[in-house]
Amino acid sequence: MDPLHDVLALLEVRAHLSASLTAGGDWAVRFDAPSGAEFNAVRRGSCRLEVEGAGQPLDLAEGDCYLLTGPYPSTLGSGSDIAPVPAAPLLAAAGNGTARAGRGEETLLVGGRFSFGPRARELLLDRLPPVIHIPAGAPHARTVGRVLAAIEQELAERPMASALVAEHLAVVMLVHALRLHLARAPHTVSGWMAGLADPVTAAALTALHEDPAHPWTVAELAGVCAVSRSTLAARFKNAVGRGPLEYLTHWRIELTARRLRDTDATLAAIARDVGYGSESALSVAFKRVTGLPPGDYRRRPAAPDSRRPDGPGSPPRPHTSPVR
The missing domain is CATH 2.60.120.10 (Jelly Rolls)
Structure with a gap:
């Protein structure tokens, strides 16, 4: 990926x-x-x-x-x-x-x-x-x-x-x-998209996305990118706005939130899939990032999105094309 x-x-x-x-x-x-x-x-x-x-x-x-x-x-x-x-x-x-x-x-x-x-x-x-x-x-x-x-x-x-x-x-x-x-x-872009324009940061982002459950360290990521730890840390933060492991935490939380919204998977199963050793560790990280415990997040009403059928100015045709 x-x-x-x-x-x-x-x-x-x-x-x-x-x-x-x-x-x-x-x-x-x-x-x-x-x-x-x-x-x-x-x-x-x-x-x-x-x-x-x-x-x-x-x-x-x-x-x-x-x-x-x-x-x-x-x-x-x-x-x-x-x-x-x-x-x-x-x-x-x-x-x-x-x-x-x-x-x-x-x-x-x-x-x-x-x-x-x-x-x-x-x-x-x-x-x-x-x-x-x-x-x-x-x-x-x-x-x-x-x-x-x-x-x-x-x-x-x-x-x-x-x-x-x-x-x-x-x-x-x-x-x-x-x-x-x-x-x-x-x-003209920012965050993770800006990271894609820097070859070192892009290599690190690709590694993190290919295996977000892996217990990554900055040293291991630096080895993947063939640079020193200090070089990776500096270039990643300069491009993305946060360090590589902080970015990884936020991406894992995005993956967790998607599973909580769209599936009935247990928190323990999600924790294993996204790289947390226990349900409690994921709960702590999830609340720190989102401000809500996972259970409260799952029970809350669905947030509004932009998939409403009455799009701006143009009624959609019968079919839509999702990226999978």
């Missing part, structure tokens, strides 16, 4: 594709703040993206795509001085899977949203900038472009199970987009 896979799997990321949007002339469409993340790709023409609270407008060209990871409303349009129409009714009224704005068809966008489990904002979304722009001409962006072309083909031709295939492809696009952004702008 690797950290990016593990976090996306823990958060049960799913894609929900909206209707395509074709537009021309003077037009603007306003989208509500996403509860998870949102994406759009310009397949034809150009437009302008404005995101409240996220800096200057962004001019998008054909082949560009973007991810919105912050809880901010956004507007897509031909310019900045046009009164926008709300996206939800526009997309809900789409005929043949395509919504229309303005007059003409100069611009075509394909988009949707990603929903996650209840820990997404802390574990993933808050680690990213609120807007991730992937220009068509960026190095290695052709990989994302090929996936988007395949999504567009599925939506246009509608072969059997096209919605399911397109939404699986959208999750693939998300992974590629995160990889590309991490390679292009590692300084």
Whole structure:
């Protein structure tokens, strides 16, 4: 396993594709703040993206795509001085899977949203900038472009199970987009994601995620990374914001919380699986990190997440595509 896979799997990321949007002339469409993340790709023409609270407008060209990871409303349009129409009714009224704005068809966008489990904002979304722009001409962006072309083909031709295939492809696009952004702008991410940009820290993170139940020491991790203990400790904390063993504790607690929420496994069984020698040791660590004993955590009402079916601006298609 690797950290990016593990976090996306823990958060049960799913894609929900909206209707395509074709537009021309003077037009603007306003989208509500996403509860998870949102994406759009310009397949034809150009437009302008404005995101409240996220800096200057962004001019998008054909082949560009973007991810919105912050809880901010956004507007897509031909310019900045046009009164926008709300996206939800526009997309809900789409005929043949395509919504229309303005007059003409100069611009075509394909988009949707990603929903996650209840820990997404802390574990993933808050680690990213609120807007991730992937220009068509960026190095290695052709990989994302090929996936988007395949999504567009599925939506246009509608072969059997096209919605399911397109939404699986959208999750693939998300992974590629995160990889590309991490390679292009590692300084804009934080926490464990920042650690992936440092080769030494990334090696340590990978080792911890491959075997979180192992009784790791800093010395053993340093050996895996072929550096000294002091070098590993310094680089890991500088990148991730906490030391490697503290990170391991928090990851074990995330795994424990998932098991408590989703299974009937006993605490003793969970303790063995995540690397604690006893139920009491896990209980102490769990309460220290979360503020709740495991039993109270398991009994409390489920926390709200971003997997609600009425996603921002775009009703989902019947199928969703979880990362497993």
